[in-house]
Amino acid sequence: MPLLHVENLTRSFGSTRALAGAHLLIKPGEIVALMGANGAGKSTLVKILSGVLEADGGTMRLDDRPFTPRTPSEAAKAGIATVHQSTDIVGAAGLTVADALLLHRFAERSTPFFVSRRSIRREAKAMLDAIGFSLALDRDFGDLSAADRQLVAIARALANRADLLILDEPTASLSGDETRRLFDILLRLRAEGLAILYISHRTADLEAIADRAVVMRGGRVVGSFKRPIDFPSAIETMIGRRLDAARPDARLATGPAVFEMRNAQLVPASDPFDLLLREGEVVAVTGVLGAGKSRLLSAIFGVARLAGGEMLLGGRPHRPKSPADAIAAGVAMAAEDRHRSSLMPPAWPGNSLAATISLPHLAKWYRNGFLFGGRERREASDAIARLGIKTAGPLASIWTLSGGNQQKAVIARWEAEPSRLLLLDEPFQGVDVGARRDIIEAIRARTDRATLIATSDPEEAHEVADRILTIDRHTLRPVATDAVSSAIQGTYA
Known part of the structure; x- marks a missing residue:
């Protein structure tokens, strides 16, 4: 019997259909790789499973019971734990590892007003021991490596005895040794019966640990490949065309x-x-x-x-x-973390595709302080056509674009001059x-x-x-x- 059964799931954002009848089956003790181009619907599917978004239609069953989480807290209580690519929300410099592990508990109403340092360390150690992790509890979270931050995120996610762990690009910032360490832990958790949905663009990751790869395109699941996974065929299915040299x-x-x-x-x-x-x-x-x-x-x-x-x-x-x-x-530069270095925050003015491209050129394009949008829109329209940016138009928010299309916009910024x-x-x-x-x-x-x-x-x-x-x-x-x-x-x- 599958642990998770998703059938005919749909979700739209205005005129854009992010999910168009997606289906997914995951069994206990199985690592399923979720593959798909940016904009294929992976993120939307994960957000619905995690309770961040609600589906427009379709059904989900978890452990053979109806599953319709309306918040991340509901999804976590039902048994789904999600670890996102960025670990910035897991903790911050100045907090200890123990603090970061219990950060979510501090916001709960049942938490006493006064909490002793000893009780924090005791509960944090119990969380790590339960899943076999070893981390220095008094170490500053800001001093941790990317791999150890991932372990803190996973430990916190599994604290509620999750049945399904969702990992989004967990090795994006890890070295080879750190990646192998993470894989050893995931394989052990799988052997203990945990189901894992693993999202990554790195085929070497998937080849190392995935039991099965599910491919999404256009908001639907269009292929499934069992181990040993035929990655050339999976990638051709993912992009909808032959993969040439x-x-x-x-x-x-x-x-x-x-x-x-x-x-x-x-x-x-x-x-x-x-x-x-x-x-x-x-x-x-x-x-x-x-x-x-x-x-x-x-x-x-x-x-x-x-x-x-x-x-x-x-x-x-x-x-x-x-x-x-x-x-x-x-000299022009696109830094490693595009979200921090290249994109305006979602709530700020100037977060459109056109404004993202024009940002470093404002003094040159708009002399004497007068801002006219014609140059911005022309450059953005040219970038959309030249780089194949999938967007509703030059004035669409950069945050509505998938990761690959955001990166194209960052490249287009430095192509404009x-x-x-x-x-x-x-x-x-x-x-x-x-x-x-x-x-x-x-x-x-x-x-x-x-x-x-x-x-x-x-x-x-x-x-x-x-x-x-x-x-x-x-x-x-x-x-x-x-x-x-x-x-x-x-x-x-």
């Missing part, structure tokens, strides 16, 4: 030098290195988390300072004191295969600049770059493109 032919850059680093040191103890980027080439820097990829891009963009050496842009010294200096010099050097930090994080191909085509179509991409995924580096460098202990090293996967102790085992 994705690797572009590497180009030998012969254009003028755009950017140089000479005898550069990212941190005082690191070995110095040189870097040369030429016009028209796409260079990927890849390595494990903490190796220095983001630090490298931050130094070029004026967020961090070099510990030693020099940088040249167009043959002239490049010493940006701020991102504004870097932008003025012709000429630049010498484009920096992209983890540009494919949380982006499905179809959107990734569109973004890669847009990146490689521009031959009037150099592009430097930081990615922790060797497969992504191999797919997008003309040339690949590895980074280890904040030092760059070249590597042959066809050998990059074996050269990096990266995300996948």
